[in-house]
Structures are given as C-alpha cells and as structure tokens.
Amino acid sequence: MNDVVIEAKNLKKYYKMGETIVKALRGANIKIKKGSFVFIVGPSGSGKSTLMHLLGALDHPTGGSVKMDGKEISKMDDWELSMIRRNKVGFIFQTFNLVPSLTALDNVKLPLLTDKRISDEELTARAIKLLKVVGLGHRIYHTPNELSGGERQRVAIARALINNPEIILADEPTGELDSKTGAEIFELMRKMNKEEGKTFIIVTHDTEYIKHNDTVYHIKDGVIKETSKRELEKNGMKGKKEIT
Amino acid sequence: MLALIVGIITIIVLVSATLGVKSSVSNVMGQMKGIIVYEHDAADVPYSHLSSDYEEKLEDIRGVRVALPEIYGMVRTIDGKKAEGTGSFTAGMVMLVGLDPKKERMRQGDMYGIGVEEGRKFISSDKYAAIISKDIADNYKKNIGSKIELDDGKKYTVIGILEESSVLGSIIVVPLDRARELAHLKEDEVNSFTVQTKNPEDEKRIATLIKMKYPELEAITASQAVEETEDIMGIMDLFFYVMASISLIIAGIGIVNAMLMSVLERTKEFGVLKAVGWENDDLLKLIIEESILIGVVGGIIGIIISVAIVEILNNYMPFSLLITKELIGEAFLFSVIAGIVGGIYPAWRVTKIDPIQAIRGE
Ligand SMILES: Nc1ncnc2c1ncn2[C@@H]1O[C@H](COP(=O)(O)OP(=O)(O)OP(=O)(O)O)[C@@H](O)[C@H]1O
Numbered sequence A: 001m002n003d004v005v006i007e008a009k010n011l012k013k014y015y016k017m018g019e020t021i022v023k024a025l026r027g028a029n030i031k032i033k034k035g036s037f038v039f040i041v042g043p044s045g046s047g048k049s050t051l052m053h054l055l056g057a058l059d060h061p062t063g064g065s066v067k068m069d070g071k072e073i074s075k076m077d078d079w080e081l082s083m084i085r086r087n088k089v090g091f092i093f094q095t096f097n098l099v100p101s102l103t104a105l106d107n108v109k110l111p112l113l114t115d116k117r118i119s120d121e122e123l124t125a126r127a128i129k130l131l132k133v134v135g136l137g138h139r140i141y142h143t144p145n146e147l148s149g150g151e152r153q154r155v156a157i158a159r160a161l162i163n164n165p166e167i168i169l170a171d172e173p174t175g176e177l178d179s180k181t182g183a184e185i186f187e188l189m190r191k192m193n194k195e196e197g198k199t200f201i202i203v204t205h206d207t208e209y210i211k212h213n214d215t216v217y218h219i220k221d222g223v224i225k226e227t228s229k230r231e232l233e234k235n236g237m238k239g240k241k242e243i244t
Numbered sequence B: 001m002l003a004l005i006v007g008i009i010t011i012i013v014l015v016s017a018t019l020g021v022k023s024s025v026s027n028v029m030g031q032m033k034g035i036i037v038y039e040h041d042a043a044d045v046p047y048s049h050l051s052s053d054y055e056e057k058l059e060d061i062r063g064v065r066v067a068l069p070e071i072y073g074m075v076r077t078i079d080g081k082k083a084e085g086t087g088s089f090t091a092g093m094v095m096l097v098g099l100d101p102k103k104e105r106m107r108q109g110d111m112y113g114i115g116v117e118e119g120r121k122f123i124s125s126d127k128y129a130a131i132i133s134k135d136i137a138d139n140y141k142k143n144i145g146s147k148i149e150l151d152d153g154k155k156y157t158v159i160g161i162l163e164e165s166s167v168l169g170s171i172i173v174v175p176l177d178r179a180r181e182l183a184h185l186k187e188d189e190v191n192s193f194t195v196q197t198k199n200p201e202d203e204k205r206i207a208t209l210i211k212m213k214y215p216e217l218e219a220i221t222a223s224q225a226v227e228e229t230e231d232i233m234g235i236m237d238l239f240f241y242v243m244a245s246i247s248l249i250i251a252g253i254g255i256v257n258a259m260l261m262s263v264l265e266r267t268k269e270f271g272v273l274k275a276v277g278w279e280n281d282d283l284l285k286l287i288i289e290e291s292i293l294i295g296v297v298g299g300i301i302g303i304i305i306s307v308a309i310v311e312i313l314n315n316y317m318p319f320s321l322l323i324t325k326e327l328i329g330e331a332f333l334f335s336v337i338a339g340i341v342g343g344i345y346p347a348w349r350v351t352k353i354d355p356i357q358a359i360r361g362e
C-alpha cells in the first residue's frame, strides 16, 4: 500500500452534451506504483486524456475515487488541487499549452513564479538547466510561435519538470517529434525514472518506445485493462497506427 | 484606460473651475463694506425699485453713517454702436451703475472693493462724467479725458478707469441722475442703497433694525451676501461633484470593460496558469495589480493633461481655474480606486475559469 502513489477506483467521467451524455470513463481502475514507468494506450477518443487529467488533479470525476499517497483527491477543493499540481505532479499536455506571449524561459518558470520559497535567480537557473537538458539551451528567449512543434513540446517537458515533481504525467509527449528526438526524450525520461525514482505515466501512440517489460494499460470502452507490449504486437498493433 | 483618463480630466477641470470662481468671488465680496438695502419683494437688487425718500429715512436710523443710493442697468450702445463687453459673468453685456457724486466721498472703501486705477472718483460737480472698467478703456481706446457716448446720445467724459477685476466684467459708472435716465427709472427712484454704519460691528444689528422698521425692505450685510454666494457656490460645487462622480462611474465601467476584455482574451492563458498550479489568490493578485497599474498610469496621464488644459484655459478665462495639491491628490486617489474597483469583477471571473476548458479548448 505504501508504494502506491496513485490509485483510481471505479473512476467515472461523463460529459453532458446537451441531451446526450458522453461516457468517457465508465468505471476505470488503475494502481500506479511509486517509481514505475507506465504506459497508457488506447484508440483516439477512448478517454486517455480524461484519465490523465483526473490522475493529475486537474479535474473532478463524475464518480469513483482517486487517491494520491492514500489521500482522496477527487473531492478536494480547487485550492488543494492547485497545491498538488504545483508541488507533486508535472503535466505534459497533449496540446502543450504554452503561454504565447512568454519566452521559453518564462514558460518553464511559470509553475513556480508565484512560489515564494524559491528566489527568481534560483528559478531562472533551474529553468535554463532544464531547457539545456531537453536540448533547447539555444532557444531560451524564443516565444512559442518562434519555435517548431518539436521545440514547443520540449519546452512543455521542461516546464513539467521545473517543480521537481514526484509524478510526471505525459500526454503524448513525443507526438510532435521525429523518432530520433522522440527516442532521446524517452531516454531522458527513463533515466530520470531510474536515477531519481520519479514516477512516469505516459500516453502514447508510438509502441516503438514501449519496452517488453514495461507496464502497459489499454483503455477501451471506458475501462482499463492491463496488457503488455507482447500482447499489443500479437494483436497486430505496431508503430504509430491506431491501437484498437 | 481612455475612459479613465477622460474621467479624471473632467473631474479636475470641473473642480478647479469651481475652486477658481469661488476664490475670486469671495475675494471681491470680502472687500465690500456695508449693508445692501433693496426692495423686499424683488428677486434681486437690479429688480428692486425704491423711492429716494429712503435715503433720509435710513440715515435717520441711529448708528448709520451714510446711505448711498445705487442704480443698476445696462449700457446698450457705446459711441452709437451696440455695446460689447467682455467677461463671462456679464455674458458680453456692459453693466451700468449709477452713484450719487455728491455722496461718494462719504463711501468707505471702494465699490465692490475695486479701486480706481487711473483718474479719480466722483466729486459733487460731476455731471456727464463716467468711470469705466479697464476692458472698456482698452477695447474702446478710452483714456482719462476721452469722451464716451452712451444710449442717450450724450457724451460723457472719462474721469476714472477701474482696476482690472476678474469678477465684475464690463462696467460703466455714471452719476445717479444720468443713470436714472439711461435705466428708465421714475423720478426719485433708485434700485438700492448701500448703508454704511459708524461702527462696523453694528452692521448685523442695524440690518435687522432696518428690516423691522421697514418690512418692505430687505437688508443684508456684505458678509451675509458672501455667505449667500457661497451657498450658491455650494450648489455649484454639488453639481460639479455630481458631474465628476458620473464621469468617475463611467471611468470605472471603462476599466471593468477594458479589464474584462483583456481577461477574456487570456482565458486560455489563465487556465494554463491554473493547470500548472497557480492558486486563485495568485490570479486575483495578478489582475488587481494590473488594474491598479491602469489606475495609476491613467491617473498620472489624466492629471498631466488636466494641468495642461487648465493652463490653456487660464489664458482665456476671466477668472483663474484653481488646481490645488488636494485636488490632484484626490483625483489620483479616485483613479487608483477606480482601478481597484474595476479589477474586482474581472478578477472574480478569472477565478471561475476551469483549467480543463482552457487546456482542451484550441
Ligand atoms: N468537454 C467535453 N465535452 C464533451 N465531451 C468531451 C469533452 N472532453 C472530452 N470529451 C469526449 O470524451 C471522450 C474522451 O476524450 P479524451 O480527450 O479523453 O480522448 P483521448 O483518448 O485523449 O483521445 P486522443 O487520443 O484523440 O487524444 C471523447 O469522446 C471526447 O469527445
């Protein structure tokens, strides 16, 4: 029990669309162990991003429970959720969500900008270091629209790491990258996982980055099933194509 | 921002105008001496008609030193042409004043506190003599000894030119009999009397006495008159403050609107800030700070522009608009408050942004 960082039970998320109700999650269960490197796969629209938002304390579920370090977060108020987002988790959004008017450096600093525990010099130094780690040391003063899609993705990755989070939720972190850079990013994430014991939950379409002994969860019809790379391959799911 | 700047300018210019008028009017009024006596039922001094008999009656009252008869009217033509005056208070008209030459040397102080700058006051022998205001002398090119022709076709010799006055405007003073004719008053009729007492402390008491003895008369001391004008000024003040408040409200709405627009434009950005862990308090602070900044900058710009406008206006106005330190301080404070108040609603809106909506929305 002690080594479980996130546990979701019977998780439901329904969206009301006028008369119809979209049931994105209909009772999903997942248990993420501390220090694990976990993949989530599933067809487009299967609820991967929805799940990530709930696990990352960004949204309230319609039903069920999400526990982080044994504490129920599904019923926390906005302030408690923002504290979790600021201190515990790093989120790499599918759509990057950088602030267009700010430089790469300021975007990376953003999560801790109002945190009084860290001085601006320290924060800037840390942000520059992270930008170098993701290979953007030469682009720190560029604004998002002066960066390529892949470079933006790397800014988003650096931003997710600025608060030195225990848990990193990455929603298609390599979607905009070529396979070489994508592999580099995965290498970096695996290194952080191994050396610093950070927990990674990664949504991806690219099975090439998944290793045979990685934990893989397959989300379909609003529920989660544990699977493996071998099983995915057996069902003919390879490369970037839809995983069904 | 523009609404705020315009609001601040309106406030400063309006209030400085009131302050300016007030200070020049009470300056002049403060120098008047005596009791003004006029018809009780008349709306104001120029509409009052009194028999000259009161001159003696008033002087019979104990403590009264002198009763000076006065006639007020309008000069219609000067040198055969339509009379044109300057000065906003008289709205381009030229005021006619009649005084009794035989009694003027009894007057203590100057009429309305305005002295004769050049020439002299009336003496008993003056008949077709005139004392004119400075602007008339300038505009009609009159010097001491010049002739000036009035409505009656008669030529008056200029014997005196008054000091420049910001309040009285254009005025021609002639002997009482002449004024009576020019103003078409009946024989032995005047408009009012200025009663001066032997002892200045007696003014109030004697004014009351006059009213008691002659209920058909109204008698107010100069200091009461000042108070009365100050009452009117008070109403003017109120009016200007109402105007100023309205412009402030408009300024406030302007800020709310501007902030709301800029906030809604950045909904996604604020959503991102929330998504990466910013608290609502952080966002509130951010928005309020921004709107205070608008208030401060708008206030400073508004104050600078107002000072410039007042400087320019002062070259053209008969009275000075008065900008005080307090006024600038108040205007600045107003501006900052408008900024804070204007930021509250937009800030509240920001706290209601759902990070998920912002994250998902493209
Ligand atoms: N705000 C919303 N209102 C209505 N329906 C929504 C909303 N957000 C998501 N959905 C629906 O919920 C389902 C799951 O969406 P989600 O974004 O989680 O899918 P996903 O697995 O991340 O897809 P993708 O691989 O394309 O990113 C989809 O059918 C989507 O249309």
Ligand SMILES: [Mg+2]
Binding pocket: A048, A049, A050, A094, A171
């Ligand atoms: Mg998604």
